[in-house]
Every structure is written in structure tokens, then in C-alpha cells.
Amino acid sequence: MRVYKPKNDVQAKAYYTDRYYVAPQVPKQEIASDEVFAADLETIKTKFEVKEAYIQVEQMVIYINPHDIYGLLELMRDELEYTQLSEMSAIDWLAKDNTFEIFYQMLSMTKRKRIRIKYFIQNGQAVDSVEKLFRSADWSEREMYDMFGIEANGHPFMKRILMPYDWQGHPLLKTYPLEGDEFAAWYEVDKIYGKEARDIIGPELRDTARVDRYDSKRFARLGFEVPKGTEITEDMESTVQEYQEDGGVFLIRKVDKESSKVIDDPQR
Amino acid sequence: MAQVKNRLTPFFENITFDREDNELILNFGPQHPSAHGQLRLMLHLQQEQIVKAHPDVGYLHRGMEKMAENMIYNEFMPTTDRMDYIASSSNNYGFALAVEKLIGLEVPRRAKVIRMLLLEINRLMSHLFWLATTALDIGAMTVFLFAFREREYLMDIIEGYCGARLTHAAIRIGGVPLDIQGDFLHQLKVFLNKLPQNIKDYEDLLESNRIWRMRMEEVGVVPTEMALSWGCTGPMLRASGVAWDIRKEEPYELYDEVEFNVPWSDKGDNFARYRIYMEEMRESAKILYQCMEMYEKCQKDGQTELMAHAPKYISAPKLDIMTQNYSLMQHFVLVTQGMRPPVGEVYVPTESPKGELGFYINSQGGPYPYRLKLRAPSFWHTGILTDLLPGHYIPDVVSIIGTTNIVFGEVDR
The missing domain is CATH 3.30.460.80 (NADH:ubiquinone oxidoreductase Nqo5 subunit)
Structure with missing residues (x-):
């Protein structure tokens, strides 16, 4: 059986509460x-x-x-x-x-x-x-x-203040989901490209920690860069990048990791 | 797919830019170096003079109040860092204090002292940052570099304590997670001994500077009634003739045990606010010296507790968790399900560097707050621009925004 989820309050709920739990009161x-x-x-x-x-x-x-x-x-x-x-x-x-x-x-x-x-x-x-x-x-x-x-x-200027003027819905209502509704998910796409572009652009990637090491178009491979759009395979040889030419650049000295020193006392 | 040009038609609030009269409309921001974040101002101008100002905020709105309703109390702590990110420990502290008042917790003395050290370091950091950026807006590059250097030392000290420079999350509900480490106190002492000379340097650079005085004195005068009516707090209110400092009037932590003065002025102009920031830095240094003494006394008296003892709400010390089964069980429940404060509500104001930072929490006995309202001082310090700017000239806008010390992480939340 599906778990009952109330529609009028979609905020996070405690997943377990003891049957006999009586919440204390602030005096x-x-x-x-x-x-x-x-x-x-x-x-x-x-x-x-x-x-x-x-x-x-x-x-x-x-x-x-x-x-x-x-x-x-x-x-x-x-x-x-x-x-x-x-x-x-x-x-x-x-x-x-x-x-x-x-x-x-x-x-x-x-x-x-x-x-x-x-x-x-x-x-x-x-x-x-x-x-x-x-x-x-x-x-x-x-x-x-x-x-x-x-x-x-009697308010002189009853307009939205934090959300955009053309926003739909009121975010702090308990019926408004945390991740936003359909309007919120497609707000920028609808506004800039039109509703017909939804299929082409696709939904927003919400996982901020997502990294795809095989995608050279959208992700930088710091220290291992390849030209944009390169097909990356698993058996590809390492592409470690050195940033300073051996011959040297005018006015720039190559950093020598051996002879660099760490300052112990920042206030000296 | 190519972007359709002109599809994104700008939406202005019944504003027509082609006007019959002599009024010019200037769109200041949202990307403007002296707006200190994302502030958009619609300025109606008669020649160079502003006749109407309409601040528009919300460009950094992340819905923190909504997020709070969907997070357990401890989970929300790092989010508070992102409010006033110039002095993030003061936000952590405001939230921790509100939850502690809700539960009715008493924090151990050593934790209180460490919290006060962190709070005052944060106040110094915030005021130094304010001085640097405002001076830069007015054109004083040297002061900017000097003040940022000193702020950097403070950030190093904070980094030595909690590992982070901007978003500290250095305070927990019920105490602090760590004791002071290494040469924290030594570094702080070195810094504080140099600070009076540093502040004098800034003052020498600024106060005899004709440009600085002309752009600060008699500019942006906030009358007392306007400051009160707009809900101004902190230096904004104290510069307008009300000597109101929550640390003094409604003391929390150990602020009733330390000696410090509340600088205030009845001028209400930019220069008064500037003077108050400078004097407050001196007062903060005074408090920090006293806190260091208090900390050493705690050490002598053998007060080592850093977290309050309240097994229902706060996890036991790590040693207990690792050795005692019941502590481990409680820790597991508190981490996975969260603490459940009693049913009730609380509004707790604290004096953050910008003003009164208040947390209103309505708890229904669940692990998630039913409603959490963040009362950020900068929100009203931005609103007051509506009434403050008319009558001033365009260059004054920059210096007025500077001295109101608004931070948009806090305005938009």
C-alpha cells in the first residue's frame, strides 16, 4: 500500500514518532x-x-x-x-x-x-x-x-519584493514544495526560449555535486585538460598538463616547488 | 538552440523611460561595484538630484526560511553562515541562542567565553570590511588595502580555530564544538596590540582628507524618528541619537560581566556612522582583552566543559559516544532524526555587527521548526533608502549605501 502523504502540507515530516510521545511545552x-x-x-x-x-x-x-x-x-x-x-x-x-x-x-x-x-x-x-x-x-x-x-x-505598493514580479505561487505556504513546482522548474527556460524549448533543453540538473569525468563539454578536468568535446574513454592515456613552458616565459619565473617555503607566522 | 533575441523583455514597474518632463530615470545596479552585492535602485532624477528612489531586492533570495522548515535544527546551522557572510559566526550564534532559549539550556562558561571571543572577532572583521569597501567606494585605495590586511590576520586566526575563513559554522546549539587551539590567544594578542595603531592610521588617512569629509559630513542624515520608524538598529540607530545596544540593554552571554562603552551620536549623517564603526572597533578590542582574561581564568579553575549536558537534545561528548552504548544510541537518534524542542515560540534578538539579528522560531514539538523567521537588520537598512535618498545627489548614493553597511546575503536571505 502506498504511504499516505497529505497534500495540504508537503514539508518534511518526522519519519518516526513514538506512539506515546507527548511533546513538552515551553513554560x-x-x-x-x-x-x-x-x-x-x-x-x-x-x-x-x-x-x-x-x-x-x-x-x-x-x-x-x-x-x-x-x-x-x-x-x-x-x-x-x-x-x-x-x-x-x-x-x-x-x-x-x-x-x-x-x-x-x-x-x-x-x-x-x-x-x-x-x-x-x-x-x-x-x-x-x-x-x-x-x-x-x-x-x-x-x-x-x-x-x-x-x-x-491600505498599503501604498503591494507588490512582490523578494521573488520576481511575474512569479506564480507563494513560496512559504506549506502546500508549496521545497524544490519548487512546475512553474519554478521551467521559469528561465519558458521565459527565455519559450515553452516549446523544454524538450530540447531538458530539466535543470539539481545535483550540485555532480561531476561527469567523461563529459569534456560541461566539466573542466583541472590539471588534466583536453580540448572541448574530446571523447574520453577509460583506457585513454593520462593528459597531465604542465602550465609553464620549460624555456620560460618573459618576466615569469617558473615555480620551483623544492625551494618554495611556507611562512609559519602570518603576522611576522 | 539559438536564443531568441528580445524574448526576455525587461519588466519595469510602470516605468516609461521616455518622459515628457525633465525627469530622468537611472537604473543603478543590480550589478554595481558599490552596491555591495545585488542591489537594484530605480532612481528618478531631476538633473543630478534624486527625487524618488525605489530599491529592488531579491537577487540573492535562496528561501532560507523555507529551507529551515525542511531541515533539522543542527542541519540548519551551516545555512545561517550564508546570511551575513562577512561575520558568519554572529548568525550561527543568533540561531544557537534562539534554540537554546526554546529548550531552556544553560551553556557552560568556557563555551560562553569562546563564543564571545568569536563574536567580537567577527565584529572586528565586519567593521574592517565595512571600512575597506566604503573607503574604496569613496576612492581611498590605501585604506582599503590596510583594512583588508588586518582582516586577513583575523581570518587566519578564525581559520586556526575552525578551519574556515568566511563560513565558519563555529558554534553549535548548546556550546561550541572545539576548544581554542594552538597559538590562537597569542596571535590574537599580537593582533590586538597592533590594532590601536592601525585604527589611528586609518583615521589619519581619512579624517584630515578633504574629500572624505565632504562626502561624509552632512550627507545621508537619518533623523531619529525615521530610524525608529524604519526599524533601524545597530550603528544606523546609534548614529541617529539612540544609544541602544542589545549587548548592553538586554545582555546575553557574559556581556554583563565585561566593561565596554556604547558609542553613539546625534548627528545621523555618514560621518557619524563612520565614527561609530571606528569607536566600536576599539570597544571590541577592549572586550576581547577581557574575554582572554576570562578564558585563562576558566583554564585555571579547570572548567573544561564545552557543550551543555542535555541528553535529550545534545549529543554526549565523543568519548562517551565511543565508550557507552546509551550515549551512542542517543547520538544516533539525534543525528538521524534530530532534536525535538518543546512546543512553543521564541524571538531572540542579538546584536550582530550590522544591528539587531533576530530569530523567531515556532516549534510544534517536531524535529523541524514549524516556522522560522529571520529578522535581518540589513533588510530595513535597505528599505530606508526609499526615504533617505530623495534630495541627495548621485555621488551621495554610493556613500550612503556604503555607510548603511548592507549585506545582501542577509537582505534576501
Whole structure:
């Protein structure tokens, strides 16, 4: 019987997990254990609905409603002194419940604290752009769109940033295979020569370590060079190449391996 | 088969090159010697002055975040080398620290000291490289040769430790793989004793140089608000009036035990950034002297452990693996299947030579991270060019790109 492979998540999977294995959890602390976070959360709670909040690895994590994000970040920047948006991106949970999880990593330099704000959106739903509050969101929202296909409403230039503009598919989705899809495999060939050239050119050789010692057209035989296109057979005699003529070249001295010396102390 | 000419039509972002007004569009890059990698800038010009800049990145995109989702944690370590390849140990370290925080590991003291030595050597290497290339862009060939010579010595020292010059992979999750070998400390001391004179040489060559000052002073001024809003960190932020250094403010490793200053400036221009790089080299040297003392103290106290003891996550020392059956079994499982950190997420910032290097890891208890986000400082230092370049002139572009110290392995990941 063929092994079942889920189509909605084609990333690498552990090939063996013990039946009774229960994964441990990274411990979560109560918000009350940190005064600064507790005070911040109180201020946030007066204006916005907070679904869940806890401290994990010294940073506060809060879950909010997707439509609150602009207002919340404005409040945090102007009143709570979280002046920098270090990072934002998404996590793909499409295979589990057809949602994306969006996170915003905030930094307060005066309080030396970091908060992670998170919310869930449905597949196909757009997020509110916070580019007007933090210019850094300009590029990170574009990256999120490029990698996941999540659009940001109100963004001035919602275009791909890392992938080419005419790319198809969003690479960080769990449905996107690591080695790329058919479009990715033929991208250059299709673009430069046209689809009809696929058969002539053939698929890309993906093995970077591949060396064919009988192929004198595509591989150099360092120190054993032959003219390009020479048929190489196994019983062929050795073609060791010496690079410097015996008679010598003008201004160039032939290296004498015997009398060369190795410098022991590089800093002398 | 012959290539069909004009088949590959260039795709520009709604740009028409024939324009009615006086605006000229200049395509700067992606292959440009002063772009320090593959940066393409679309510059809209009025005469020589830039009115709009549009940086285009992604030419070095290798999908590291995707690769991370398909690799076990230890397997990903050499890939992090390829982010900021000028100072690769700092990337290794950022990733190792993030996983250690996720697991909740405490690293042995001797390993911490060696890590700090490596990190500061990397910072020096990166700053020397920055100085060399930026000076070369401005036209100062001598400084380039001098700074590359010193960087070469540091690379020799690193090579003596881990065998590699650029892509070190010298740090492991849970510690370091090797103790310091041979005359590492001696060579480092020789280097550091010469360094103040070397830095003075660079300064003598540059600071009384009219061209250098004219191209650096009052050029590329980043106001504090812009730096904060664009997520700038590291020297970019410190030159703009915020004395924020993660080593000082949120100390990791043993940075709370060493004494050093955080140089900062409120000018925000190229020259301020240049001064900060120079001062940071001096501070790094200070830290390195203290680390060497700490290392010698570790040796005296007989602290020989280099890897944390956590059999669930970290392989036992080689001697145990070779002599004890259970250690061998665990090592086999950890190598073939990988460690399984607990379910949870973590964001760990570290101060890399370029700025805040952050690793966000979301683990679902499997041997592969469910999501790994690399927060590379250069990404935003490239983005800020959109707002920074307008108003400047074409030659300023080169010096501004120089002082932002962007590395494209890190921007594109």
C-alpha cells in the first residue's frame, strides 16, 4: 500500500514518532509576574479586547481581534512607548483550520521590553496595513504578501519584493514544495526560449555535486585538460598538463616547488 | 538552440523611460561595484538630484526560511553562515541562542567565553570590511588595502580555530564544538596590540582628507524618528541619537560581566556612522582583552566543559559516544532524526555587527521548526533608502549605501 502523504502540507515530516510521545511545552508565565507587562496590558484592555495573554521566554504575547491592529499599534507607539516594530510576518495554519496567524514583534527601548501581538485571519482575508505607523511595515508587509499571498489593505505598493514580479505561487505556504513546482522548474527556460524549448533543453540538473569525468563539454578536468568535446574513454592515456613552458616565459619565473617555503607566522 | 533575441523583455514597474518632463530615470545596479552585492535602485532624477528612489531586492533570495522548515535544527546551522557572510559566526550564534532559549539550556562558561571571543572577532572583521569597501567606494585605495590586511590576520586566526575563513559554522546549539587551539590567544594578542595603531592610521588617512569629509559630513542624515520608524538598529540607530545596544540593554552571554562603552551620536549623517564603526572597533578590542582574561581564568579553575549536558537534545561528548552504548544510541537518534524542542515560540534578538539579528522560531514539538523567521537588520537598512535618498545627489548614493553597511546575503536571505 502506498504511504499516505497529505497534500495540504508537503514539508518534511518526522519519519518516526513514538506512539506515546507527548511533546513538552515551553513554560508560560502569568502576566502578573511582571509589573511592566501587567501595566501595559491594563492600558490595552481598556480600549481593545484581548483574547489571551501570557509571558513566554521573557516576552509578552497577546492575542487580539484582526480589526484592532491599527488602533492597538497606534496606542502602543504613542502612549506605551513601543517605538519600534522589529518584525512582522505570518504563520501558515491552512492545513489545520484554514487560517493564518499574523504576528507583530514590538520593542520598547525605554522599558527594555518586547511584546508580540498576534491574531488569526481566514484564508483569503486581508490584513490592515500599519505602514502609516511604522515605515518598516512597508517592506515586511510586502514580504508577507510575497511569501504567503496575504494582502495588506491600505498599503501604498503591494507588490512582490523578494521573488520576481511575474512569479506564480507563494513560496512559504506549506502546500508549496521545497524544490519548487512546475512553474519554478521551467521559469528561465519558458521565459527565455519559450515553452516549446523544454524538450530540447531538458530539466535543470539539481545535483550540485555532480561531476561527469567523461563529459569534456560541461566539466573542466583541472590539471588534466583536453580540448572541448574530446571523447574520453577509460583506457585513454593520462593528459597531465604542465602550465609553464620549460624555456620560460618573459618576466615569469617558473615555480620551483623544492625551494618554495611556507611562512609559519602570518603576522611576522 | 539559438536564443531568441528580445524574448526576455525587461519588466519595469510602470516605468516609461521616455518622459515628457525633465525627469530622468537611472537604473543603478543590480550589478554595481558599490552596491555591495545585488542591489537594484530605480532612481528618478531631476538633473543630478534624486527625487524618488525605489530599491529592488531579491537577487540573492535562496528561501532560507523555507529551507529551515525542511531541515533539522543542527542541519540548519551551516545555512545561517550564508546570511551575513562577512561575520558568519554572529548568525550561527543568533540561531544557537534562539534554540537554546526554546529548550531552556544553560551553556557552560568556557563555551560562553569562546563564543564571545568569536563574536567580537567577527565584529572586528565586519567593521574592517565595512571600512575597506566604503573607503574604496569613496576612492581611498590605501585604506582599503590596510583594512583588508588586518582582516586577513583575523581570518587566519578564525581559520586556526575552525578551519574556515568566511563560513565558519563555529558554534553549535548548546556550546561550541572545539576548544581554542594552538597559538590562537597569542596571535590574537599580537593582533590586538597592533590594532590601536592601525585604527589611528586609518583615521589619519581619512579624517584630515578633504574629500572624505565632504562626502561624509552632512550627507545621508537619518533623523531619529525615521530610524525608529524604519526599524533601524545597530550603528544606523546609534548614529541617529539612540544609544541602544542589545549587548548592553538586554545582555546575553557574559556581556554583563565585561566593561565596554556604547558609542553613539546625534548627528545621523555618514560621518557619524563612520565614527561609530571606528569607536566600536576599539570597544571590541577592549572586550576581547577581557574575554582572554576570562578564558585563562576558566583554564585555571579547570572548567573544561564545552557543550551543555542535555541528553535529550545534545549529543554526549565523543568519548562517551565511543565508550557507552546509551550515549551512542542517543547520538544516533539525534543525528538521524534530530532534536525535538518543546512546543512553543521564541524571538531572540542579538546584536550582530550590522544591528539587531533576530530569530523567531515556532516549534510544534517536531524535529523541524514549524516556522522560522529571520529578522535581518540589513533588510530595513535597505528599505530606508526609499526615504533617505530623495534630495541627495548621485555621488551621495554610493556613500550612503556604503555607510548603511548592507549585506545582501542577509537582505534576501
